[in-house]
Amino acid sequence: MIADKMKEMVENSSAIRAMFEEGKRMAAIYGAENIYDFSLGNPNLPAPQEVEKAIRGILEEEDSILIHGYMNNSGYEDVRCEIAESINQKFDTRFTEDNIIMTVGAAGGLNVILKTLLNPQDEVLVFAPYFGEYRSYVANYDGKLIVVDPDTTTFQPNLEEMEKKITARTKAVIVNSPNNPTGVVYTEDTIQKMADILNRKQKEYGIHIYLISDEPYRELVYDGIKVPYLTKYYENTIVGYSFSKSLSLPGERIGYLVIPKEAADGELIRKAANVATRILGFVNAPSLMQRVAARCIHAKCKVEAYNKNRELLYTSLTSMGYECVKPEGAFYLFMKTPTEETEFCEAAKKHNILVVGGTSFACPGYVRIAYCVGYDTIVKALPGFQALAEEFGVKKAE
């Protein structure tokens, strides 16, 4: 008796759930400390001290009705102002509070902007491997997901294929850099070329194509790498941000959209996104956490811990002979499987290692290893990876 659309979704999600249950089952048998669960993108770092301090400060200094009350559906004006200013400082942009809509995480923000933009059958391009939820988000508004095949050498977006797949029905392109699941950061050169193609295609078809930049991992980058701010490269860019990873607050559901007024119909999009926030049932981003985000705008979780994990994991796996591109951001490593993906995942389980197959990201033959875990978990899992390398005849690098 449930909706037809939901039936399929429930079946698909059982697979993920089955894995989750398997993890719990294994933990019960072997002890949680002996299960090396790399399957979830759940930050293992606590929120920075500033978060607790901010909450206490707000409770002491601000009025209860303001802290917990309704505000404009877009969020508190002072919070949006603070956010706009911090973006301007970092990226030399010119945003104001009118360009910011506070959202229930990045997932909420993506739903708001897709609800705002999509007519049924409108096409939305994504680059494999991509975060599987994009499929559902686009389907929510009867859009058509168009998948651009991966460039498995660099995992930069395959621009040649992107260009071919743009049609008169293309409404948006979603990019995610630093990327889940590869950890790759799209280069300035890539972004510039992408912008050129999009501009050309907009003219060719007489349409507007919105570049939706999903940036929950923006702050998690290593080796001093810079993540280009896309509104500076392409006018019709909309940014979705989340504090889930930078402040280790994934359960709190707090993020924002940036809608530049230079974007085509920017003002109308802003108004409609405000309405979409309301009618989708978000109403507004959680109020206390909006205020926390503003107070913690310069705070950050201890990214160095993720970097240590990354170095250990990357160095160890590649020295065992596994193939992967070195992640420059986020907390994922996307590794080529030395055998068929499912076989590898099953074999890994025998070593108490849980990873997610690349098929979940439309890129079979790989696994995603989420290294937002304790350093010890990686240390203890390495012998398992070594055994798997031997089992599947991975050849050591010379």
Added chain:
Amino acid sequence: MIADKMKEMVENSSAIRAMFEEGKRMAAIYGAENIYDFSLGNPNLPAPQEVEKAIRGILEEEDSILIHGYMNNSGYEDVRCEIAESINQKFDTRFTEDNIIMTVGAAGGLNVILKTLLNPQDEVLVFAPYFGEYRSYVANYDGKLIVVDPDTTTFQPNLEEMEKKITARTKAVIVNSPNNPTGVVYTEDTIQKMADILNRKQKEYGIHIYLISDEPYRELVYDGIKVPYLTKYYENTIVGYSFSKSLSLPGERIGYLVIPKEAADGELIRKAANVATRILGFVNAPSLMQRVAARCIHAKCKVEAYNKNRELLYTSLTSMGYECVKPEGAFYLFMKTPTEETEFCEAAKKHNILVVGGTSFACPGYVRIAYCVGYDTIVKALPGFQALAEEFGVKKAE
């Protein structure tokens, strides 16, 4: 370039926005304290002391990663358990954590359950006057809103007309008691009769009809009145609750759905609602506030203050000769206008009084007066209501 569906919504919402702007404009001219704004359902009472105490306790006693981290999309198990037990205690039910899904407020919960249930063109019945957002929520999933005309004598649901409007495509009936905008509580007799009709119609058409009970005002009742718990009267009931009003936390977006396993396909609905929570971008209800809700399950804002407002407003208006049903719950009074609704609203503004026309609730010829304001605001607005009564020739009650 925005979605066609959204264009209309933006235009409609400009009307509400215009009123909001008008309020701000008036406040700037006359001073906020001289504007009697009865237009918003935004609680004026602070959250009870227990909320702040709970937040501080959680920060001291619980682990940061647990407090702010991801959990099952349905919410923390211990929180759901606490909620199920409190419902069982109050209403002699038999729920467990498996029947509870934590939601981003009641608005989030309604979207989740409608996404879960509705196929395009499925019919959803509502009783005028009804909370205008239902129209958008049903439209989000391409459902068809069927409005049952009001019984303006009692503002109990018009069951005779409900029965006539049920068809083979009826999927759900939404009820809201205590009611926004009338403040009426549906009687046990009404509920029993409604259940009988629904059961008969289910059999007649061989379908399941879900009764969705939207209960953000459940705790705000006066004169010791009891609000029947609908799962006890009709098997296919799904309850949507919010802590927005009981704990004065509307900005925090925290509520829950109750999905009884006795409901037809209850288990499948629960699974699908879990998925819908994720894919609509809620992901989960805000984590800290879930934990706060569990610790404050027996707390309540000072309902007595609303009651004082209600008594003053009802007694004064009726003694001036205005007609209205005495509200038994929520913080709204629905008053018949002595002249055409828009004319009355405009005239009221001249006395610095802001109210919402009944047309917004599909019940023209009335205004909603939200009395979740300071007592003084009512005292100071009464001369304005008196002047309006004289202006439109309202006859004093004998």
